[in-house]
Amino acid sequence: MASAAVNANVKWYPVYTHPRAEKKALEALTAKGIETYLPLQRRLKQWSDRKKWVEEPLIKSYLFVHITENNLAEVLMTKGIARFIYFSGKITPMPERQINELKLLTASPYELEVTEENLQPGEKIKVKAGPLKGITGEVVAYRSQKQLLLRLEKLGCSIIVNIAAQYINRL
Template sequence: DTGSSCPSARLTSCTPSISKNKGGVSVENAPSENKQWFVLRVSYGRIIKAKAFVEAKGFECYVPMRYKEVKKHDKKRIITEPLLPSFLFVHVTAEQVETLIHDNKVVTNDSRALLSYYFDHTIHRQDNPYCNPPLTIQNEAMNNFISLTSIKNPHIIPITSDNIQFKLGDNVVVTEGKFKGIHGRVARIAGQQRVIVELFDGCLVATAYIPNGIIMIEKETE
C-alpha cells in the first residue's frame, strides 16, 4: 500500500500528484480551505510519534483509541491503546499532505519513513491509469467513524471479515443509547448483534451489543 501493486486491482500505487477531491472536509473547517481526510500509513510502533509530528506542524489529525479492559491482581481497569496502530488520519490540503510525506524530518536513521501514503486500490488516477491515488475519506463517513471510536467502551473492537459470523446485513442507524446516531451495517460478532462501521476496505470497527429495539433500517436514497 506504499508503492507496490495491488493484485486485486492490478494497479500500481505511485507517489502522486493529488488533484482529485474524493473526500469532504471536517464540519469544523471551512469548505474553502479545501481540506480532505487522508489515510496515512505509519511505520511499526510509531503512531504516537507520528501524531506528535503532524500536530507540531499545526495540522489536524486523528488517532482512534481502544478502551481495553484488563485484569491484574483480581482488579479490572481500563487502559487505552491505538485502535488502528498502522494508520493516522490527517485533515489537510493536498499540498500539506505532500509536505508531511516528503519532509526530511520524517526519515529516521534506520531509513524507515515515519509516514507514507495509503493508496486507494479501487480507482486509478486520471493523469496516469497505471497508478492509484492516495486514499481519502468522505467527511460524513469520517465523522461517523470519529463518533463511534470516541465512545469509551471496551467492547468497541477492530475486526476483519473473518470475525463476522454472518454476511453484513441492512444499513441501519442506532436510535438510542451510547451509540445513538452511529450508521453502519448489522452483523453478528462473538455471538452478539453489533453494528459494523466500514471506513474503507479492510478497516472495520464493531460497536458493542446492539438490541433490535434501538436500530432502524435506513432507506436507500435514489
C-alpha cells in the same frame, strides 16, 4: 473569500504509520502544525503482576491528517509515517462524515472491536437511541452475537460495536 477556497481543499487522508509509532507520529505532525486525528480506545491491560488502563489506537498503524494535496510530501517526511493509504492506485481522501462518525464511536461508552476480516454485507440499520444515534451500519452475525457493524468504506477494515437490538431500526 480566498480562505474559504483553501478550506474547501482541506481533506482528511488516512496514513499508515510504522508499527506502534502512532502516538509519536501524531506528536511529530502536531509539532509541524498539521491537524491530525488518532482514534484512541481505553483498554484494561493485564500483566503478570498488575492490571492497568491504557489508551491504545483503535486501528493499529492508522491515523488521519487534515491537509491539502500540497502537504502530502510534508506528511511523508514526518518521523513514524510509512505511507498514505491508496485506493484504486491513488491517494484518496476520506469523507468528513466518516471521520465524524469515528470520533463519535470513540467517544461512546461501547466497547469497540476492529477486525480486518472481510465481513459480508448484512441488513442495513440505523441506531435510534444512545450516543450513536443516527449512525447507519450493517448487522452481522459475529462470534454468535448480533452486533452493529459500521463499515468505513475508505479504511479497508470494519468496526464492530456491541449494541442491543432495541437501539436499532431496520432501514
